[in-house]
Structure formats: C-alpha cells, structure tokens
Amino acid sequence: MRPTILILGGTTEAAELAKHLASLPLRVITSLAGRTRDPARLHGEVRSGGFGGAEGLARYIEAEGISIVVDATHPYAMRISPNAARAAELAGRPIIRLERPAWRKTEGDDWQEVTSLEEAVKAIPPGARVLLALGRQHIAVFAGRSDVHFVVRMIDPPEAPLDLTSHELVLARPGKAEDEEAFLKERRITHIVCRNSGGTASYAKLEAARKLKIPVILIARPPQNFANAVGDVKAVLAFIAAQAGLRTA
Ligand SMILES: NC(=O)c1ccc[n+]([C@@H]2O[C@H](COP(=O)([O-])OP(=O)(O)OC[C@H]3O[C@@H](n4cnc5c(N)ncnc54)[C@H](OP(=O)(O)O)[C@@H]3O)[C@@H](O)[C@H]2O)c1
Known part of the structure; x- marks a missing residue:
C-alpha cells in the first residue's frame, strides 16, 4: 500500500x-x-x-x-x-x-521589532500614515488610534466594516518591489506594520521601505x-x- x-x-x-x-x-x-x-x-x-x-x-x-x-x-x-x-x-x-x-534585518532597514499586536499599536507615532499589512482578524486592536491614518491592505474583504476612525481599505495582493514603492509613495505612507512572515511573496514591501527609508514595525513570530x-x-x-x-x- x-x-x-x-x-x-x-x-x-x-x-x-x-x-x-x-x-x-x-x-x-x-x-x-x-x-x-x-x-x-x-x-x-x-x-x-x-x-x-x-x-x-x-x-x-x-x-x-x-x-x-x-x-x-x-x-x-x-x-x-x-x-x-x-x-x-x-x-x-x-x-x-x-x-x-524569518526575514533578517539587513543594512538600510529601519525595523522596530515588537512581540505583539498591542505593542505594535503603541509603537506608532501620532499623526502617522500607516500601511497595515495584516489579516482582517488583526485590525480591531488598532481601533483606539484615532490620531493615525491607516491604509489597510488585505486579500479577502473583511466580513464587517473596519472599526478604524481614519482608514482606506485596499483589496490586493503584495506586488513587486517597484509596485510596492509606488504604492507607498502614492499613499504617503510613513510607517508599515506587518509580521515577520518570511518567504518572498510579501518581502517586496520591506525592500521598498528600505529604499524609501520608511520605518517598519515588525511583529515577531510567536x-x-x-x-x-x-x-x-x-x-x-x-x-x-x-x-x-x-x-x-
Ligand atoms: N495565522 C496566519 O497568519 C496565517 C497566514 C496564512 C495562512 N494561514 C493558514 O491558515 C490556517 C488557519 O490559521 P490560524 O492562524 O487560524 O491557525 P490556528 O490558530 O493555529 O488554528 C486554529 C484552528 O483552526 C484549525 N486549523 C488550523 N489550520 C488547519 C489546517 N491546516 N487544517 C485543518 N484545520 C486547521 C484547527 O482547528 P481544530 O482544533 O478544530 O482542529 C486549529 O485549532 C492555517 O492552516 C495556516 O497555515 C495562517
């Protein structure tokens, strides 16, 4: 058999x-x-x-x-x-x-590593324009930051409207480094919040952030x-x- x-x-x-x-x-x-x-x-x-x-x-x-x-x-x-x-x-x-x-920090990366979503929430400075590259189940915890504009990018639409004061929702998969660079510039992103997923599919945003000197708040793996x-x-x-x-x- x-x-x-x-x-x-x-x-x-x-x-x-x-x-x-x-x-x-x-x-x-x-x-x-x-x-x-x-x-x-x-x-x-x-x-x-x-x-x-x-x-x-x-x-x-x-x-x-x-x-x-x-x-x-x-x-x-x-x-x-x-x-x-x-x-x-x-x-x-x-x-x-x-x-x-996991991805490793390389020269030119401006990463702040945190161990939880809650820590990531606290690490965002007031007035920031943040790309939240997280799944729909991880967004609610950012609701208290009404002083921040969030650009939320996810693949599947959320089941309920996002409970964020100032935000825009982009339904898209991550692109290549040059697309990510254009995306970050267009939306005047000042910070990225994401997880250390590893692999190549979603690394391009970190390459773009390195090039544009955008700080990344990276939630470490459990x-x-x-x-x-x-x-x-x-x-x-x-x-x-x-x-x-x-x-x-
Ligand atoms: N967490 C992420 O960010 C992420 C990202 C990309 C893909 N995924 C995939 O999405 C799935 C769910 O993620 P999660 O974070 O909700 O997982 P989780 O918290 O570890 O799992 C929750 C429950 O979902 C069921 N489950 C999870 N993975 C399963 C699988 N491959 N086959 C059958 N049942 C499964 C199990 O239910 P029972 O206890 O009833 O068996 C498990 O206890 C995983 O398979 C993971 O590989 C997750």
Whole structure:
C-alpha cells in the first residue's frame, strides 16, 4: 500500500510540497482550515475544516492511515502546530515541521521589532500614515488610534466594516518591489506594520521601505518548540523519502 502523507497546509510551501510529492508513489492529502474563500488549486487530495483539537486530529490520522504528518502551517498559526505535534505523538506517527525562515534585518532597514499586536499599536507615532499589512482578524486592536491614518491592505474583504476612525481599505495582493514603492509613495505612507512572515511573496514591501527609508514595525513570530523542524521543501522530501523507504533522484 502507498504511504499516506498528511500536509497541514495553508501556505505556499505546503502547496509546493504537495506538487513535488505528486510525482512519487504516495497518497497525499493537504488539510486546509477552510478560511480562505477561494483557495488556489492544489496537487493531490484536499480536505478542509478543523479536526476538533489534537485528539480529533489523532483520530483522523488513525482513520486515514496517515504514515507521516507534515506541519507546513503558517508561522503565526498558533494552535494547529502544538495540536499536530500532540496528535502525531498520540497516534505514534512521525512528524516534521516545515517553516520558512524569518526575514533578517539587513543594512538600510529601519525595523522596530515588537512581540505583539498591542505593542505594535503603541509603537506608532501620532499623526502617522500607516500601511497595515495584516489579516482582517488583526485590525480591531488598532481601533483606539484615532490620531493615525491607516491604509489597510488585505486579500479577502473583511466580513464587517473596519472599526478604524481614519482608514482606506485596499483589496490586493503584495506586488513587486517597484509596485510596492509606488504604492507607498502614492499613499504617503510613513510607517508599515506587518509580521515577520518570511518567504518572498510579501518581502517586496520591506525592500521598498528600505529604499524609501520608511520605518517598519515588525511583529515577531510567536515562540514555538519544534522537535523536528526544517526550513525548506527539499529537506521535507528527504525526510519523507527516508521514512517511506523511497528512492529519490
Ligand atoms: N495565522 C496566519 O497568519 C496565517 C497566514 C496564512 C495562512 N494561514 C493558514 O491558515 C490556517 C488557519 O490559521 P490560524 O492562524 O487560524 O491557525 P490556528 O490558530 O493555529 O488554528 C486554529 C484552528 O483552526 C484549525 N486549523 C488550523 N489550520 C488547519 C489546517 N491546516 N487544517 C485543518 N484545520 C486547521 C484547527 O482547528 P481544530 O482544533 O478544530 O482542529 C486549529 O485549532 C492555517 O492552516 C495556516 O497555515 C495562517
């Protein structure tokens, strides 16, 4: 029987991994939380929605005969990773964590690193024009800053109107560095608030900020402990090949 791989996904790395695994003699299931309205097509099988905590996930692992669990969820997804580690332990299956490396400050970056959204709120100076590059569930905490103009950029529209005194909403994906530069200039942005997501898709705004000397208030990743963590898809493929006894090129 083909080994079955469960990818806990919702990230570009998870999609990339599913694509690579599609050519191997494996059954591949990607699990999504089900929050994105129109998720991109993925290789292999896809399931959607929560499992009901670590115990629920352990039951799913048993029921589907999962051989290896890959936790490729987002660095800021706080609950699913500990649940996955516990579930794999309960079910007695190997687990590997795939986490894209965090961005590192480089010459010319003006970054203020904070550890929470609340700290980010306090770090904004009065009268600033801020690009809030955060998901819709992270905006409400900025409501008290009526002295600040927010440009809120997100991919999916918020379910309810944003509770910010002075703001504009831009529904768009991040662009290339030159597009980001134009965007920051056009809207006279003085500060950016974002998270240290890592990867290339949303790094362009930080390159543009460096060029325009715009300060960035960067919300650090939550600390998590992973017994078996790697930073790229290649390392996961090697782990799966070794565990499943596959020969790879
Ligand atoms: N947090 C972010 O900023 C962010 C950004 C981009 C993508 N994502 C992706 O969006 C998903 C949800 O993020 P979140 O921050 O809400 O996560 P979370 O707080 O860690 O998870 C909350 C609950 O959602 C369910 N869940 C999360 N990821 C799941 C998955 N891949 N498959 C099935 N159920 C899942 C679990 O429910 P049960 O306990 O019922 O199993 C989990 O306890 C994650 O898969 C993550 O990779 C998150």
